[in-house]
Amino acid sequence: MFVICEADFEFYLSCLTFLRAISLFTMKILVCISHVPDTTSKINFVDNNTKFDVAGVQFIIGPYDDYALARAIELKEAAGAGASVTVLNVGLADTEPTIRKALAIGADDAIRVNAEPTDSFFVASQIAELAKGYDLILMGRESIDFNGGVVHAIVGELLGIPSVSPVMKLDLDGTKAKLAREIEGGKEYVEVSLPFVAGCQEPIAEWKIPNMRGIMSARTKPLKVVEPKNIDQTVAAKKFELPPPKGAVKMVAADNVGSLVAALKNEAKVL
C-alpha cells in the first residue's frame, strides 16, 4: 500500500514536471514595486536639503507599478492554478504597509530587499539578483519620485534579456508575448519571447482595489526580507533643490486677447 502511494506520488511529480515543461502551468511573474509619495504630495526636504521630508506625506504603490501589478494578476488568473505573482520592493522596513497592500491586491508572496533605494543602478542590481527564474518581470515605466525610467532596461541588460517600456498592452500566447509600447506620437507593436522585462503604464490594466478578503489574507502571506547584495555605487547624491517660486500670474481681460499676444511676444518672448 505504502509503495503504491509512493509510486503515485512519483507519477504526480513527473506529471507536474511535464506540465511545467509544456505550458505556462507554473508561470512565475515578478512585479517590482516602488514605495512613493502620493501624487498630490507637497515636496519638501529636511536636514540641509539632503533628505525628503516625510511629514504629512502619504506613501503609495507607484502608480505605474500598480498597473504592472494589476496586469500580472490578470495574467496569473488567466494562466490558472500554479501560476504565481511575487512582489519585490527595495526599501527599508517602512515600506512594508505598501508591500502588504500589493499582497492584498492579489500577489502571492513578497520579497523586501532591506536597503534604501538610492539610485536606479543600485535598485536594478538588487532586482536582477533575485529575478532569475521568473518568466516575466514587470514594473512601472518609472518611479514617480526619482523618475529615472531606466530600472527595467538595466535589469534587462544585467540578465541579458529584452526590456520593453512603456508598455500599454501585454498579451501572452504560450511563451511569446505581444506588446504595444508608447512612442513619441504613437505606438509600436513588439513581439518577444519569455523571459523579458516590461515597464508598464496605463491602459495595460485597470488598477485593482483590495477587498476585505484580500486585506485579511495579506496579513499571513509570506514576506521575506533579504539583505542587499553589495554593489559598487556609480553615483553619489549630494543634495536636493526646489525650483524657484513662481511669480504672480498676470491677468488679462477676456475682451483684450491682443494684449496677451503682445505680452507673449515682447515680454515672455515665447512667440
Place this chain on the structure above:
Amino acid sequence: MILVFVESAEGKIKRTSLEAIAYAHGMGGPVTAIALGNVDATELTSLGKYGAQKVLHAADSKLNQGIIQAYASVLTKAMQDEGADILVLANSSLGTPVAARVATKINASLATNVVALPDTSSGFVVKRSIYTGKAFSVVDLTKPKKVIVIKKNAAEPKEVGGTAQVVPFTLALNDADFAASITSTEKATGEILLPEAQIVVSGGRGMKGPEHWGMLEDLAKTLHAATGCSKPVSDMGWRPHHEHVGQTGVKVAPQLYIAIGISGAIQHLAGVNSSKCIVVINKDPDAPFFKAADYGIVGDAFEIIPKLTEAIKQSK
C-alpha cells in the same frame, strides 16, 4: 571626447538631438555624433553647424527600426572605438532605455532627466529633475565613464558654424540583440509631436466635448503647436491617450503652454511645470491652475479661442 547619439524620424534629425549636441558642445567637446539607420545625408552633414566635428553613420538597414538592445550595442562599440568617455543622449522612448543599457555594459555613471551642464569644479556634478518636475536632485557621477540623458530644453541648439566629416560606421550586429522585434508602428505623421513641441495647446473638460476640438486645433495650427489634453479628457476617449499631459501621461517642456478649460489638478501640473511660460484660460476665476500660470484669462473658452487665433494671425 564626447559621443552624442542623434535620433531621427523620417530621415530628419530630431530637435532634441540637436539639444544634445549643443549640450556636449557646451561641455567643451570635442563632439562626435552618431546616427543609426536611415537618415538623410544632408541632415548628417548639417550636424557640423551645431558643433559636431565628426558624424558616425551606422547605416545597416537592420537599424532602421529603433531596436533598443541593438542600438545599445552599436553605441557601446562606437564609444570604445572613438575612445569616448561621455555619452550624451536626449530623453525619448528610445534614447533613455538605450542609455541605461550602454551605461550598464560599460560600468558608467548614469543620469537621466538632466537639466543643466555639469559642474566639474569638484567631481562631475549634474542636476536632474525629480518628483515629476517638483524638485531637483544634485548628483555626482563618480565613475570615469558617464552616460547623460538630457531633459528637453537642457541646452539650446545654436549654429556654431563648424563642418563635420561624415564617416560610415560598420560593425557586426548580434542576432541576440534583435530578440524583441517591432512588428508594426502606428505613428501620427506630419503632425507636431507633443513631447517635442515648442508650443502646446491643451484642452480639458471645460471644452465640453470632442466636437469642440476643431477651434483648439485651429489655434494650435496657427501657433505651429501640438495639441494636448487633461487626463479626464483622454479617459473619456475625447482625445487619444498619447495626448494626455500630466503625471501619468506625457511630460512636456515647451516654451509656451496654453491650457484651456483645465482646472489644474496637481497631477496635471506635474506634467507641465517645466514649461517656460504658461497661459491659463478658464471660466472659473478660482481654478487652481491660475496659481501656476504666467498669464491668465477668466472667461468663456468658446469666445476666447477664436479671438486669440485671430489676434495671433494678425500679429504675424
